[in-house]
Amino acid sequence: MSKDIIEPEIFLPDKFGIDNLTMEKAMTGLLSRKIDYADLYLEYVTSEALSLEEGLVKNASRNITQGVGVRAIAGDKTGYAYSDEVSLQHIQLAARTAGCIAAESGDNSIVSLNKMEKPRLDLYPLEIYPTDVPIEAKVRLLDKIDKMARSYDPRIRNVMASFTSQYKVMLIVTSEGLIIGDIQPMCRLNVTCIAESGGNRQVGSFGGGGRVEFSYFFDENRYALYTRRAAKQAIINLEAVDTPAGTMDIVLGPGWPGILLHEAIGHGLEADFNRKRTSAFTDMIGKKVASELCTVVDDGTIARRRGSINVDDEGTESRRTVLIENGILVGYLQDRLNAKLMKMPLTGNGRRESYAHSPMPRMTNTFMLQGDSSAVDIIRSVRRGLYAVSFGGGQVDITNGKFVFTASEAYLIEDGKVTTPVRGATLIGNGPDVLKKVSMVGNDLELDTGIGTCGKDGQSVPVGVGMPTIKIDGMTVGGTV
Amino acid sequence: MRNMEITIEVAQDILDKAKKKGATDGDIIIVDGRSSSVQVRLSSIDKITDSQYKTLGLRLFFGKKSAITSTSDITPESLDKLITDTCGIAKVTAHDEFAGLPLPQYSMKVRDIEVYDESVHQVTGEEMIEMAKAAESAALKYDSRITNSDGGNCSKRYAHVIYASTNNLSGEYRTSMFSISATPIASVEGLMQRDYWYSTARRFRNLDKPEDVGELAAKRTIRRLGARKIHTQQTPVVFDQETASTLLSNLCTALSGYSIYKGASFLVNMLNKQIASADVAIYDDGTIPWGIGSKPFDGEGIPSRKTVVVEKGILTNYLLDSYSARKLGLASTGNASRGAGDPPVAAPTNFYLSAGQYSPDEIIKSVESGLYVTDLIGFGFNPVTGDYSRGASGIWIEKGELTYPVEEITIAGNLKDMLMQIEMVGNDLDFRQKICSPTVKIGRLTIAGH
Incomplete structure (x- = not known):
């Protein structure tokens, strides 16, 4: 899934086997009621999670969610219906439900999807999406963090580290004829350390991420900084005294x-x-x-x-x-x-x-x-x-x-x-x-x-x-x- | 693309295919459902939501390695890809000698538990709108100081769960849930307060009357008007049913087998030791008919049961699924809880503090000077240490009587000490949610204010 071939306005309709005509039909159907505004929101998300504890990456998961949400607004009323099955039939059914908020019939205007736009901003132009990085590289990172945290202080007794990433393709289609989509990547690295000394047990956590590539965590040695901060916080908390009220x-x-x-x-x-x-x-x-x-x-x-x-x-x-x-x-x-x-x-x-x-x-x-x-x-x-x-x-x-x-x-x-x-x-x-x-x-x-x-x-x-x-x-x- | 109908047989087929690709064991969980909700505000419709969903989660074991995948794209091609992906991911996870499905010794007969009211399919949107309106109107009418509203709400939810595994544990069940709530806003001299009340039930006819829900919401909101801040001090604190149940919910985090074996709980090594005052008995019971947290079997197919968690103040059981149980050398308590795409966690079913002998009035009367807590905000609980510090509001108790409302204060202590200092337990237990408690009095906590 490299960015130069995925276009939300092509990928999503294609994925769900629907086309502009289908969406125009659904919108036009919605406007047979007295609706001020309506939109469709199509989404396809891949997410991945890896977690390490007791020195082992025991769990890894990969999840796919997809669906469509149909919204109608009449005055201050909102109707919303969604389905994870995306088809003309489901969109129409959702549109009918969403349209229930308006009792009177509308002016039957016809929606024509003629404003196909791309976002002007390009705030996260990634070369490689974190979800596309081989899972082995992420396992190696978590293993490294575990060793680093344990070597920070012998009182660090357990380390929990996780890496989660997400790749979201979304498309918005409005009753004003606008079609606009975006691809929104996200990832996050998190480190939690448990320190123990003479029966006193404390926890420290640190993490970070953003709409960034996997390499971000190696730039400026960020993963090492997160690890040290988590370990340090757990150790410092061993010395913590009661807080004044x-x-x-x-x-x-x-x-x-x-x-x-x-x-x-x-x-x-x-x-x-x-x-x-x-x-x-x-x-x-x-x-x-x-x-x-x-x-x-x-x-x-x-x-x-x-x-x-x-x-x-x-x-x-x-x-x-x-x-x-x-x-x-x-x-x-x-x-x-x-x-x-x-x-x-x-x-x-x-x-x-x-x-x-x-x-x-x-x-x-x-x-x-x-x-x-x-x-x-x-x-x-x-x-x-x-x-x-x-x-x-x-x-x-x-x-x-x-x-x-x-x-x-x-x-x-x-x-x-x-x-x-x-x-x-x-x-x-x-x-x-x-x-x-x-x-x-x-x-x-x-x-x-x-x-x-x-x-x-x-x-x-x-x-x-x-x-x-x-x-x-x-x-x-x-x-x- | 048309989604497939999924049955236990189809699930078994998927597991068979995975076995042909080298998986040694596996399980599948499929949840499909429908839900709808209506929100009215100032007697007109604010928002109507309607949904349908279906998710399939696949967990495969290759010896002692495992992986989990899930999808809401339920087509033959997508499922084939899912199996291949899962096999690929499992190759890179660690060998974990405790990994695996529950041992076959758990395969006892699943009891039928009442959790499904078919009227979930009959209650109409119009009825729900009327109920939401009735709840909100009752609140608005209750007192002239109720000047605004964050709405009245009514919702219903239907779910169908299928579980299948290579371990011969398989089954399915359907559940229903209804709820109604009102959130009025009261104001005096430009200062606003908001509170709410609700009713939740698996059976439609067990819902409280919308009018009663609205009226109670209004009472709870009105009593907050004119709240003041108080001085920093240590006093006895009485938790009402709602806030006391949040203490139990904090306790559940510390009781989870995962927190225990990771060393991330203040209850490590406390099994069979005194953790609470002798008046305290706590149970987890997944078999209560129509219980909000009831279900016939848990996220690994293990039949639900009643577990004594604390008896006479002694901790007798942690909350365990099969993995955390194996890690601790114990047996599962049937508390595996699981989203389709996530590994199981150990979570409560219906978790409650057993009713005591005192009426809430008697408890309040016993306090010379102290706080009656009715609302808590924030996340100030650390399960590793038991440290507890949350924002609170409530009513000040003076000479055994409720006097004026208080707010913008915190209450702080340590849950370890708080459990030991439970001095009185109320007789007002009901099962309005998954985690429930009667009114509880705790001997001494620090209140921070001025």
């Missing part, structure tokens, strides 16, 4: 701690919640929601990033959207349905997990632009606080704005110095407030290494986050002492 100053390290932005403000700025007025950020455009040091953007156009897309899953070109500019809320993240109802421009954020899901406004790569302070000065300014460099997952209640994210590697700051490692703890805050307490922003912006998966309404999509080192004046830390 209560409100204290927080310094977040660069990169992945940007998950703060994703949870605290990102979700609350997704258009669906704001149209329905269920977000804590409803009606706050133009208002101050962060300190003037904060400018936050969502950008799906950064080459090879995990959260990047040439077009979103509704065929809209990806772009950079400023969400907060110098502390003022300026933008929402839109999909087609909500942009139309809110009379706002599309932002290329209509994303879906697969053909089995209808699109929603979702983030791509969400990050804060860098400031002037050095990380050293930021840490030096804190008398007593917490320095968190790595996090597990987070979650937000978009209606009351409360959000959490959980540190997996953190240290105490005492008199301006990073000192003792502390056990994992959850940080909790209020989305519309927390960025107002940002008092220093570092000059060391980093994006995460490519590990983010965002869940919303049962749908998972790959995302990225990023941040420079920042200082937050007072946040609640869920420690035990």
Whole structure:
């Protein structure tokens, strides 16, 4: 499957034995009802997973999923039907179900698929897709990681490493006559180490990836860096002391701690919640929601990033959207349905997990632009606080704005110095407030290494986050002492 | 391309073909199903979804090497390619002396368990819309402070599972599931709160009335209004049924045979030792009629059973599939759970803390000053260490009475200690989901706030 022979607009119809006429028919059939907009989403995905534990690559799997999703929109109503069997009959059946949302008959306009387009962006032009790399090479990489992690420290007792890759071909066909497709590769390498010392058992994890080639993990010795970071985190956690409980100053390290932005403000700025007025950020455009040091953007156009897309899953070109500019809320993240109802421009954020899901406004790569302070000065300014460099997952209640994210590697700051490692703890805050307490922003912006998966309404999509080192004046830390 | 009809016989044919290509053993799992759901918002239709799917997963063993493949492209050509691919992948995986199907000793008779209500095919979209509307309206009508809604929902799901193996374990079953929920939003002085309530059942007539679901959703939402933050302190904490069940769900991760043999659990080497207070009895029972987690056999064809996990506070069983059982020198507990294209994991069926003697009121009355937790957010549980730290909201208890709502706090401790500190277990166990608990009181946890 080399890229120069696969064209989604040829490959998918061919694969499913359907043609433009079939799709025009299905669309035209849909428009016999009073439907504002309809689309078909065809998808074919190959995914592969290898995992190593106890020094053995015990499991390897290769999975193929395919299907079609049919969507109809009438006003603020959505009908969605999908099937993993793709044929004219199934598309028509799905179209009938999706069309049920509109009772009245339409104007019977005829859809002609006359806008065959290719994405203008080409953010992931890979020579060799990771799914095409021989499985033996991946086994060798995992074996190497196992040995490297175990030799890092004799207290490393077990190593779990995995390599997953995906090759997705998708095609969007709309009632406006547009046909546009994309090929979206993805891969990820993950390392988890368990360290043990005198009955004390601790875990450390690190990983990365993106829409990159297999060789990416060898460039700059990335696989070795991931391995060392995972092993180091497990070993450091052996020394960790109980985390203090209560409100204290927080310094977040660069990169992945940007998950703060994703949870605290990102979700609350997704258009669906704001149209329905269920977000804590409803009606706050133009208002101050962060300190003037904060400018936050969502950008799906950064080459090879995990959260990047040439077009979103509704065929809209990806772009950079400023969400907060110098502390003022300026933008929402839109999909087609909500942009139309809110009379706002599309932002290329209509994303879906697969053909089995209808699109929603979702983030791509969400990050804060860098400031002037050095990380050293930021840490030096804190008398007593917490320095968190790595996090597990987070979650937000978009209606009351409360959000959490959980540190997996953190240290105490005492008199301006990073000192003792502390056990994992959850940080909790209020989305519309927390960025107002940002008092220093570092000059060391980093994006995460490519590990983010965002869940919303049962749908998972790959995302990225990023941040420079920042200082937050007072946040609640869920420690035990 | 037309998809094939798949039966146990067709599955056996595929396994025979694989054997001709050198596979020594193998199994197949096929899941096909249909589901539909309706979402209404402010009494009008928001979204209707309808789906059908079919996936076939093939696992092959070549001696002690194995590979797994799956596809939703179920045509003769695609299946032939699947067999060839699986054989190719298996060549590069490691020799694992514990690999293999369950031993034939497990081939006991599969019991018929009630999990399938045929009315899943009769309930219409219109009925579902009416139910979703009824649930949402009941919430909207309940109190003038309910000012908005994230919708009312009704869904149904049908699935048909076929399992076949070269080990003479084979079978099939059908399941149904219905659910209804409402998510109202309340506001006072511009500050909003959201909560929800739901009912899930395998049998249509076991669903709660939509009106009751909506009303309870509204009550849960209203009681959050005016929530405040409290000071950092250590107090007793009462978990309601919903939040207590999340503690059990955390416990399941640590009980999985895979976590145990990998050394990734705080329960390593704890079998037959005290892990919880003497009042605690925990079971996993895949045979409960109409249970949300019930099924006739697990992902490896082993019949479901009832397993005593904790009795009088003593850990008596881990949750095991055949692989993790062999690794630990134990017998499978029939807890193999499996997506078609993934290796089995050990996961609960119906997993519950046995009801105790106290009413929820008595439990709350016993607390001089403490927290009644009704909602938790975040993923702050580490199964390796037991460290626990999550965002919480709930109601403050003062002198045995529920007083004002609280939010933007965390509760933290270690699950190891929390289990030992279970001081009271409620009598309010019901089986509304796979993992269930009555109200539970834990002696002391750290609350972080101001």
